[in-house]
Amino acid sequence: MTPPPTRLRRILRLFRPYRARLASVAALVGLSSLVGLASPFLLRAVLDDALPHGRTGLLTALAAGMVAVAALTSVFGVLQTYISTAVGQDVMHDLRSAVYARLQSMPLAFFTSTRTGEVQSRIANDIGGMQSTVTSTATSLVSNVTTVLASVIAMIALDWRLTAVSLAMLPLFVWISRRVGDERRKITGQRQRQLASMSAIVEESLSVSGILLGRTMGRSPALVDDFTRESRGLVDLEIRASMAGRWRQSTIQIVLAAMPAVIYWVAGLTAAGGSPLVSIGTLVAFTTLQAGLLRPMVQMLGTGVEVQSSLALFDRIFEYLDLRPDIAEPAHPTPLPAPRGDLRFDGVGFAYGVDGRRVLDGVDLAVPAGSSLAVVGATGSGKTTLGYLVARLYDASAGRVTVDGVDVRELSFADLAAAVGVVSQETYLFHASVADNLRFAKPDATDAELEAAARAARIHDHIAGLPDGYDTLVGERGYRFSGGEKQRLAVARAILRDPPILVLDEATSALDTRTEREVQDAIDALSHGRTTVTIAHRLSTIRDADQIVVLDHGRVVERGAHEELVRLGGRYAELVARDATALSVAR
Structure with a gap:
């Protein structure tokens, strides 16, 4: 006191x-x-x-x-x-x-x-x-x-x-x-x-x-x-x-x-x-x-x-x-006026708190601009934490995460937010109109831009069918919309933001198969031409990723393309088999 x-x-x-x-x-x-x-x-x-x-x-x-x-x-x-x-x-x-x-x-x-x-x-x-x-x-x-x-x-x-x-x-x-x-x-x-x-x-x-x-x-x-x-x-x-x-x-x-x-x-x-x-x-x-x-x-x-x-x-x-944020904006940030989206993890380690449990340990990854990385692993393996380090929701305890060769800790918050977009599993919508929720990503967006983003996210037809169209109130936390509709609104919001790097944090894991396909189509449209990091729960969504890495207790234990990892017969192959079994049971 x-x-x-x-x-x-x-x-x-x-x-x-x-x-x-x-x-x-x-x-x-x-x-x-x-x-x-x-x-x-x-x-x-x-x-x-x-x-x-x-x-x-x-x-x-x-x-x-x-x-x-x-x-x-x-x-x-x-x-x-x-x-x-x-x-x-x-x-x-x-x-x-x-x-x-x-x-x-x-x-x-x-x-x-x-x-x-x-x-x-x-x-x-x-x-x-x-x-x-x-x-x-x-x-x-x-x-x-x-x-x-x-x-x-x-x-x-x-x-x-x-x-x-x-x-x-x-x-x-x-x-x-x-x-x-x-x-x-x-x-x-x-x-x-x-x-x-x-x-x-x-x-x-x-x-x-x-x-x-x-x-x-x-x-x-x-x-x-x-x-x-x-x-x-x-x-x-x-x-x-x-x-x-x-x-x-x-x-x-x-x-x-x-x-x-x-x-x-x-x-x-x-x-x-x-x-x-x-x-x-x-x-x-x-x-x-x-x-x-x-x-x-x-x-x-x-x-x-x-x-x-x-x-x-x-x-x-x-x-x-008197609270002092652990994540502070640099006093003299490095400018990043036109980010390409080249992403690297150099010896990245992370632990919650000073003496907390180590979540990531020595992660080295290179994700060239415009390519896609999928991260898979058991619950608690550090997948989500890895994605959050890109958006600097946490800071790495060891090593560094870079965008176009610049440590994210050296970027201003505005430049980092312009470079990295996040679509998470739980979409948050304000108790406001559909248009206002979309414009949260780009306040000066025109009606035409809203409609174009919604069309790309495969949600425009549904919005147009609402009583008040884009002026319809979404309700508290978007409860007037289904899970798939909210996810597609989140994708439309990310399209408006237009970041060169996109982090998808298990964005379809809570959806049924049909809705997952609809949302995945929207995500594919969003991911085109961007550097994409996908935190995957259902492996069916990441088969075409340029690079797949398997995390186990915070370490990269396997990496490669889908076919290559299946032939390897290791952890990824086990996850694929488990996924196939779960899908057949669900049917």
Whole structure:
């Protein structure tokens, strides 16, 4: 956790871009406080001079002054509220954007080990929970501090002895507020973790896949029980957060409310023993100032508690902002303006984590531009990892992967994305129109380009037959489309992207034979003239590959063309025989 002084400096740095506007808020607060201080003195003049001596002209001027003071402070208050709220919302926008940008830069490994609901909760619940702190706390603090200081100075000017009596309890109030703030900060951290857990349950169980799984497994009642339990835990934490230190704060309010009575009592005792300590006008003006002092003091104490509570939220946000991506864009990338698609693996090794299991070991492969490579092997042999290294979803632990002789780690992310396209087994579609999903690959694509890509992917006729054609919403994660249709949409998207290197990660393994042929036709059209790396599950799809390699525990154990490897009678021949047996059984 960040040390408190460092944390506070970091929070203050969030407001640095808005110094000018904050300075204007401070100026408005100062003017409002100074103008507001005139009222008690005007009141004293009314009670001590205008009324006793019947000076109606003076009384009219003093009354008009009181009205003017109220009007000016109201105008200043509206302006400072608007500016401070705008600054606070800008700071929240900056935080949301910074967290989202940092998460976009994180490697795939981060998301495979983090629940999606947790990520969403950081952006929505944590940043949303600090809204009042960043939008109003700074202004409230400046306003109340200014008001308190100005009021104390005015009270001293009226009578320093009554001022000393009024401020005697202040250290106790500060101590109590700090204790309450510490307690609430701990509870706030627990509450945000509970919210994150609830968000994860909602995201996972109320998605289309979650609903299907819950219904078909008969687990819907159990999921309801899990959510109810988490929600009940949140209720308890909310009550604890609301009641934390409430009795101690009530004590503060009682004492503050009793202070005017103490002032009357002190002034009355003095008057009973001889000449009065102060005039009636001064006493009324002093208690008016004191009453005005109590409100900002209570608000300051409450602000302190709120700031301490929000520190737990800032800690969670800073935790994400402090994440350092394992895969970073090079400071001085090597340009690759017109990639040919020549791909090489030079002594490539990979392991998950520092001490993780080695997935690839000493892989040497050359894939000339325009040729095709198929990678086969048992589950866990490292096939998918090899493909992901090309797109730099992971970085090689040893050796290097090059495109046209340039290490992919030396390329900018934009150049690498332009050079390498990936079509995976699980096609992800946004809850948007077909056209919008296709244009995700090329935002400036024309309607004609969309149609040409869809025709090449053998999906145009199906799209054209939809009620709204290319404007049809695909539904969450594309659930209005079959697996084969989604795969062909993914192929169309890759065609629009037009990369010279294509990685096909078991793109047809989950499809039936007929649909597989349709998708394979689309993939063949996409692969023409490109360097293609196919991660194969069904060997029938890769018989015509220029080069086939067999991986076993991360090592290349066989390589060659289909006929050559079958004649060799090794691992590939075993896989072909197994594939043929499975196909005959399925028939």
